Amino acid sequence: MRVQILGTGQLLELQRRLRAAGNENIRASMQRRVRRAAEPLRDALQDSIRQTDLTSAGRGSGRRGGPSPTTRPLRATIAGAIRISVRNTGAGAGARVWVDKDQLPRDLRGMPAAINTGRVRHPVFGNRRRWAQQNATPLWWDRTVRAHAPRMTREVERVVDDVRRRLN
Incomplete structure (x- = not known):
């Protein structure tokens, strides 16, 4: 999952x-x-994932449950993996905001995309014979990017114009 603002020509x-x-x-x-133009998008993406609700149907009567086997906070972990990179040279010149999967634990690397779909299926307490489904507000990534893209594009265009004036 990534967004790039590139000024090709x-x-x-x-x-x-x-x-x-x-x-x-x-x-x-x-x-x-x-x-600086990309930082508000990163911050908004982090806030968006932190505020995304994950709900489930709950367990039925007579079913056992218990505390989570992990102490890792899911949404905070994903928010901490959202990164910005800026390149000034080559075909990829511009800003990129993405989820750095290397910063996520191995078992959570597909989770940002799954939450973005609005449906998360996972084994119950690691038991691969029993699965649970949780629902989230879909498109947490897409909606946030869509809301910030025009502002980022205007800001990058302003930066490019300022630099062009300074070079002339």
């Missing part, structure tokens, strides 16, 4: 001009400003 042309000018201060400033 304008940003690439601007990067060539920045390299030719050799002004490291302008490049660092541009990278910092693009990162």
Whole structure:
């Protein structure tokens, strides 16, 4: 799960001009400003996953239950794995916000996408013969990205225009 704001033509042309000018201060400033434009999206994604409700039908009468076998808070763990990267060169120049699966425990790596679908199936306390389904508010990732994409695009365009003016 990731979102990228890429300025294919304008940003690439601007990067060539920045390299030719050799002004490291302008490049660092541009990278910092693009990162700042992406930070509200990252924060909103973290808030969104932390506030997503996971509900279940509950257990039926006579069924046993108990505390979770893990002390790991699911939504906080996913929120902590949301990252930003900014590249100033190459075809991938721009900002990228994504869930870093390497930061998640092995058994939770598919969980952000599953929660985004609105349906999470998992074995009951690790017993692979018994499965439970939990429901979540679907599209926590997609809705948040959709809400922030126009603002991010405007902000990156503003940064590119400012840098272009400074180079002229």
